[in-house]
Amino acid sequence: MKILVTGAAGFIGSHLCEKLLQDPSNEVIGLDAFVQKSPTPVLVREYNLRYLLPHARFTFINQDLLHVPWSEILPGVDVVYHLAGMPGVRSSWGEDFKTYVTNNIEATQRLLEGCRTYPVSKIVYASTSSVYGEKTNQVNEASTTVPLSPYGVTKLTGEQLCKVYATKDDLPIVILRFFTVYGPRQRPDMAFHRFIQHIRQNKPIPIHGDGLQTRDFTFVGDCVEAIAATAHASNIIGETINIGGKERASVLDCIAILEELFDRKIDRQFLGKASGEPRHTWADISKAQSLLGYQPKTNLRTGLQAEIMDLSQTPYL
Template sequence: MKILVTGAAGFIGSHLCERLLQDPNHEVIGLDALLETSPTPIATREHNLRHLLLHPRFTFINRNLLHVRWEDILPHIDIVYHLAGMPGVRSSWGEDFKTYISNNIEATQRLLEGCRQFPVSRFIYASTSSVYGEQLNQVNEDAITIPLSPYGVSKLTGEQLCKVYAHNLGVPVVILRFFTVYGPRQRPDMAFHRFITHIMADKPIPIHGDGLQTRDFTYVEDCVDAIAATAYAANIIGETINIGGKERASVLECIAILEELFGKKVERQFLGKATGEPRHTWADISKAQRLLGYHPITDLRTGLQAEMLDLLLPK
């Protein structure tokens, strides 16, 4: 099976490529634009690719989705995993939103056009829990979507584009909504990465709001289990599926775990509430369990320890 992964040099994308290559029947083409603007530095993305580039069944294409010639890539591709995009809630306001339009909306539409011209058996779109906005309880895929940020709007627009191409042109779309993925290689702008690096540098941990906000934390290896399962799962075309984790916790509870792991108390620096972020997230993953056989196994302490150890290693 020949598989295209966009965003292959990123946090989730690099883990997914490694997982897919564990199957000897898979050939993986990774597409990413290393020189383009991203919250993840070029050196970090190159580091993410270091093992993949040595693999005989992996091919890397360093190119922007907006400019690639699909006739050079998509013929004979069986599955497309579309993970590329501009992430981040806080940076999606103001003039910076134009990068979200180009990377999350225009690029998705262009890739869908490519898959219309060169049909694939599955098109898996990586979306986010940010499309739900503020929800009071556990949320399933039928919940109303009211994003709180321009980032959430851009990802929900990508979802709608997928549905338009599926309905009108038969593109075989599956939408996965990720809930706060963390673990080794996490982007440097994300909370756990910042917390750990601040502790390593003996700096106060910056906390937006009161720290009592909770998230459904999804360990990256659990997440890629679910993503990889879409390659063979039956009866999933046209579905939207939540991918959440094993454990929910507040920001302060996560910091307490890090204090245990580092064996020291950590100074907290409370900042104003971040604009566009929900108070709580909580995924109903019963659909993923039923359709993908998904069962996240990594508890928060184990996952945080793995991310901490990864950041402590010399790069």
């Protein structure tokens, strides 16, 4: 199977490429633009590719989705995983919104145009729990979508574009909504990465709000199992599927686990509430279990331990 992964040098994208290459019948093309305004520095993304670049069945293309010549890439491709985009809720306000429009909306539309011209068997669009907005209970895929941030708006717009092309051109779309993915190679702007770095530097952990906000934390290894399963899953075209984790916890719960893992008391620095972030997220993953055979295995303690180990071995930190 020939597979294209956009955003291949990113946190989830690099893990996904490695997972796909475990199948000797797969050939993977990784595409990444190394967008300068991304919260993941170029040095980090280059490091994420260290196991992929030498692989015989992996081809890397450093190019912007807005300018890539689809006639040279898409013919012969079976599955497209569209993970490329500008992440981050807090940085999506103000002037930087233009970057989100370009990378999350315009780039998605151009990819869909390419797949319209050079048909593939599946297009998997990586979306986010941010499209749901503020919800108090467990959410399934039929829940209303009311994003709280410009980032969430651009990802929901990407979903809508996918549906428009699916309706008009019969594109084989599958939408996955990720819930707070963490683990090795997590982006530097994400909470656990920042928490661990502050602890290592003996600095207080910055907490937005009261720390009682909860998240459905999804370990990256579990997440890519679900993504990879879409390649062979039947009867999923046109579906939107939540990908959540094994364990839901509050920020203060997570800090308590970090205190155990580091075997010391951690200072906290409470800040104002962050704009655009829901107080709670909680995924109903029954559809993923049914359609993808998905079953998250990694608990929070084990996942945090893996992220700590990864950061302790990262040479640029």
